[in-house]
Amino acid sequence: MTAPVVPARTSAEGAPRSSADSPRSSQELIRAEEPVLAHNYHPLPVVVARAEGTWVEDVEGHRYLDMLAGYSALNFGHRHPALVEAAHRQLDRLTLTSRAFHNDRLAGFAERLAALTGLDMVLPMNTGAEAVESGIKVARKWAYEVKGVPADRATIVVAADNFHGRTTTIVSFSTDETARTGFGPFTPGFRIVPYNDLAALEAAVDETTAAVLIEPIQGEAGVVIPDDGYLTGVRELTRRTNTLFVADEIQSGLGRTGRTLAVDHESVVPDVLLLGKALGGGIVPVSAVVARREVLSVLRPGEHGSTFGGNPLAAAVGTAVVELLETGEFQRRAAELGSVLRDGLTGLVGKGVVGFRARGLWAGVDVDPALGTGREVSKRLMREGVLVKDTHGSTIRLAPPLTVTAEELRWALEALASVLTRGA
Numbered sequence: 001m002t003a004p005v006v007p008a009r010t011s012a013e014g015a016p017r018s019s020a021d022s023p024r025s026s027q028e029l030i031r032a033e034e035p036v037l038a039h040n041y042h043p044l045p046v047v048v049a050r051a052e053g054t055w056v057e058d059v060e061g062h063r064y065l066d067m068l069a070g071y072s073a074l075n076f077g078h079r080h081p082a083l084v085e086a087a088h089r090q091l092d093r094l095t096l097t098s099r100a101f102h103n104d105r106l107a108g109f110a111e112r113l114a115a116l117t118g119l120d121m122v123l124p125m126n127t128g129a130e131a132v133e134s135g136i137k138v139a140r141k142w143a144y145e146v147k148g149v150p151a152d153r154a155t156i157v158v159a160a161d162n163f164h165g166r167t168t169t170i171v172s173f174s175t176d177e178t179a180r181t182g183f184g185p186f187t188p189g190f191r192i193v194p195y196n197d198l199a200a201l202e203a204a205v206d207e208t209t210a211a212v213l214i215e216p217i218q219g220e221a222g223v224v225i226p227d228d229g230y231l232t233g234v235r236e237l238t239r240r241t242n243t244l245f246v247a248d249e250i251q252s253g254l255g256r257t258g259r260t261l262a263v264d265h266e267s268v269v270p271d272v273l274l275l276g277k278a279l280g281g282g283i284v285p286v287s288a289v290v291a292r293r294e295v296l297s298v299l300r301p302g303e304h305g306s307t308f309g310g311n312p313l314a315a316a317v318g319t320a321v322v323e324l325l326e327t328g329e330f331q332r333r334a335a336e337l338g339s340v341l342r343d344g345l346t347g348l349v350g351k352g353v354v355g356f357r358a359r360g361l362w363a364g365v366d367v368d369p370a371l372g373t374g375r376e377v378s379k380r381l382m383r384e385g386v387l388v389k390d391t392h393g394s395t396i397r398l399a400p401p402l403t404v405t406a407e408e409l410r411w412a413l414e415a416l417a418s419v420l421t422r423g424a
Contacts, residue, residue: 004065004407026059042375044382044389051078054404056387064387067412069401071219071389072251072362075278076324077401083281083320090316098307105315112322113279113290116260118269120293124286124310124318128250128276129165131287134304135213135274136169138289139244140189141298143210147242154210156246159195163220164213164248176220196226198233205237211244211272212237216262219251222395223357223364231266238271244295250276250287255325255402258335258360265359271295281321286314330402334360340406341398344413352420361402367394371420380419386412 024032026047046064048056054077057063069075076083090105097103110122123138125131139156143149158164158173171179172186180186191209193200195218205212216231218224238245247270252262254275259265261273272295276287289296308314324330338360345356345363355366367377374390381388381396388396400409 004405004411024059029059044375044378044387046382046387053077053079054401054408062385064382064385065400065404065408065412067386067388067398067400069399070282071277072254072256072399073277073280074282075255075402076281076321076330077403078282080281080324080403082324083283083317086316086320087281087283087313090313093312095313096308096311099305099310103310103312103315105312105319106310109310109315109319109322112319112326113275113288116322116325117273117275117290119273119290121291121296123289123291123296123299123304124314125276125289125306126285126287126308126314127165128274128287129167129170130306130309131250131274131276131289132164132170132213132248133167134289135211135246135248135272137304138272138291138295138299139211139213139246141303142244142295143208145298146294147210149208149210153208155189155191155206155208156210157191157193157201157204157212159214159218160192161195161218161221161224162215163218164215164250195221195224196230198230198237201234202237205241205243209241209243211246213246213248215248215252216265217252217257217359217362219362219397220391221364222366222391223359223362223397225357225359229266231263231268235268235270244272245270246272246274248274250274252362254278254321255330255334256360256362256399258338259331260325262359279318279321280314281317283317284314286318286321288318334402337361337402337404337406337409340409341413344410348413348417348420351417361398361400361404363398364391365396365398365416367396367420369394377419380422381415384415384419386415 029047047059049059050057054066055063056066113122114120123134125134140154143154160175164170169187171183173190174180191204193204235245247263249261272291280286341363342358352368352371353365354368357364374394374396377396378388378390388398390396
């Protein structure tokens with residue numbers, strides 16, 4: 001198995017890496033985290049020190065192909081030149097004003113993001129969970145002021161096995177007991193129905209329903225893709241019942257699936273779109289609620305806000321991200337290279353892979369449980385120089401940067417075939 005050509009190893013300044021860059025070894029750094037960091041993550045035992053494009057390098061100088069891309073936060077690869085340049089340029093001018101004042105970058109960002117998504121108005125935030133929380137608040141306010149739902153009676157219908165974040169309100173409607181246990185009491189007002197089940201969805205919607213909030217493709221659940229027509233059915237149902245369709249595209253959006261948005265595969269336009277991760281280019285946290293004017297206009301000064309939301313640095317990087325997507329290049333790459341990914345995974349079915357789901361450059365791969373858990377397979381791949389992450393059971397996710405090459409993809413798939421053949 002011959003590795004593809006990888007970029008030369010350099011420091012951030014462009015000079016060859018020296019041992020002084022990271023005075024402690026990977027193992028020393030991992031041990032140092034143990035007593036001082038909360039144990040809310042269980043990362044793979046690799047300590048990344050630098051990165052470029054699709055490749056990362058650990059403290060000792062070992063290089064790995066990144067097939068996770070920060071759960072889609074790095075859709076354009078590590079340190080994409082256009083995004084780094086936009087950040088540097090803005091760092092030299094202005095980084096933060098708070099929303100107490102206007103800044104000269106925010107209007108352009110909002111105009112271009114609204115145009116890219118086919119919607120009207122933008123509510124800028126920082127993290128994906130903030131976007132979801134903001135979307136929930138907006139939907140409830142709209143229900144009371146526009147739909148006429150009695151005060152404090154609004155409900156939101158969500159799907160089982162969802163992942164929208166880990167704040168208290170969001171875990172209130174999670175079906176993942178790891179995310180929920182020990183964090184109650186939970187926020188009321190949510191109805192959970194099976195994903196990809198239009199009949200169950202219709203039965204749950206009534207006169208109190210403010211919104212249907214779903215992921216067009218469920219990421220954390222293992223890249224679960226609904227049946228053709230499901231999103232169209234959700235749109236038709238919500239329109240007929242005067243209910244908002246809120247699409248969480250924080251992981252699936254911005255080129256990942258071969259279209260700008262996952263809902264574009266069915267030519268569906270939601271009322272409210274939740275974006276994050278890739279919107280910050282892997283440089284700064286940027287998220288947004290993008291919606292029809294009638295919906296976001298329910299917010300008035302003082303009712304919602306964020307000190308860092310819409311800051312000039314975030315707006316500059318976010319604008320550069322939108323500029324990359326406006327060309328259509330990354331959407332085309334994801335679609336074309338998605339065929340390479342699907343073909344490679346098809347060849348592994350029955351050879352350690354029991355099934356997979358893929359759209360664009362995004363796949364959930366179900367490994368034969370007899371060969372190990374998803375984490376065990378991820379650790380074996382790490383030793384081969386490929387970084388992926390497990391989700392549930394024996395499922396791993398593949399979501400490389402959209403800058404990945406066909407050669408790199410095939411090499412990663414060869415590595416997967418190798419670890420599945422050898423087993424533990």
